[in-house]
Amino acid sequence: MQDKTSETLLPGVERLMSELTTFSNGEASRAASDHLESGGKRVRARLALNASTSLGLSPIKSIAIAAACELIHNASLIHDDIHDKSETRRGKAATWARFGSGTAICAGDLLISAAYAAIARTQSASMPQLLTQTHRRVAEVISGQCEDLLAQSTDSLSLDLYETIAKSKSAPLLALPVELALIEAGHQQASEQVGYAADAFALAYQIADDIEDISNDIIQGQPNIISVLGGQNASSSQGEQARQIAVENYRLAAHFANQLPRGSGSLLSAYARKGLATILPVGEAA
Secondary structure (H helix, E strand, O other), X not given: OOOHHHHHXXXXXXXXXXXXXXXXXXXXXXXXXXXXXXXXXXXHHHHHHHHHHHOOOOHHHHHHHHHHHHHHHHHHHHHHHHHHOOOEEOOEEOHHHHHOHHHHHHHHHHHHHHHHHHHHOOOOOOHHHHHHHHHHHHHHHHHHHHHHHHHOOOOOOOHHHHHHHHHHHHHHHHHHHHHHHHHHOOOHHHHHHHHHHHHHHHHHHHHHHHHHOHHHHHHHOOOOHHHHHHXXXXXXXXXXXXXXXXXXXXXXXXXXXXXXXXXXXHHHHHHHHHHHHHHOOOOOOO
C-alpha cells in the first residue's frame, strides 16, 4: 500500500527517532530505545510519509513529521501498558515489566519530548501551527485514556461513551500525521476532513477488534461493543449489529480520506478498505 518514495524514507525516520532518544546514557533513554527497537508496523510514520510526499514536502520535513508522530504513538503505548498492567508488548516484556513503572513513565515522557524536537527539525515557518496541533492531539489522547480508565470502574457503558472513548484514544494520533503534512503544505482547511476519517477508522477498528476478542474481554471484564449493545443478554444479533457499525465506519473513513488534497489520504483510505475486507461476508462488495 505504501509508495516506493515513502518506503525509502523510513530508515531516516528510524535514525532520527534513535538520535533523539539516545543522546544520554540514562535509564529512561535505554528503556525508550529498547521499546523502539522492539519493532511495530510504524503506521503513523507511514501515514505521515505518504501524505508528505504526496503533498510535495522535502525528505527532511517528511522524515521529521513522521518521526514526531511515531514517537508520540510509542509513548502512548508505554504509558497504556502501565495503566492496563499489560506485561507484554510486541511479543516481549513491556517496558514497565522490564525496567519498572517509574522508568517506563520517564521513557514515555522522553519520547514525547523527542517528538517536539523532531518537529523542530522541519525548520518551518508553520512551526506554531505544527506545535499547536500536536499539543491538541496529544491532549485528546490523554483525555481519552482517562475516560477509558474511569469506564473500567463502571458496571455499564453507554454506546455514546464507548464510541467517544474508542475515537479519542486512537483517532487523534491517526489524524495527526496527515494533519501536520497538510499544515506544512498550506492545506490547513482540509484538517477537518482528516478528523472525520480518523474518527471513523478508529471506531471501526476498535469494534472489529472487540468482535474478535469478545470471549477474552468477558473473562477479563473489559468493555466490549457487543456487551455494550446487549448488556447481560448479548447474543449473535448484537454481534451483527456491531459488525454493521464497523462496516459503515470503515466506508466513511475511506470516503473522507479520499477527499483529501493530492492523494494525501490515500494510505489511510487503503487501511480502511483493508479493514473493511476483513469483516465483510464473502461475496459482499466493499
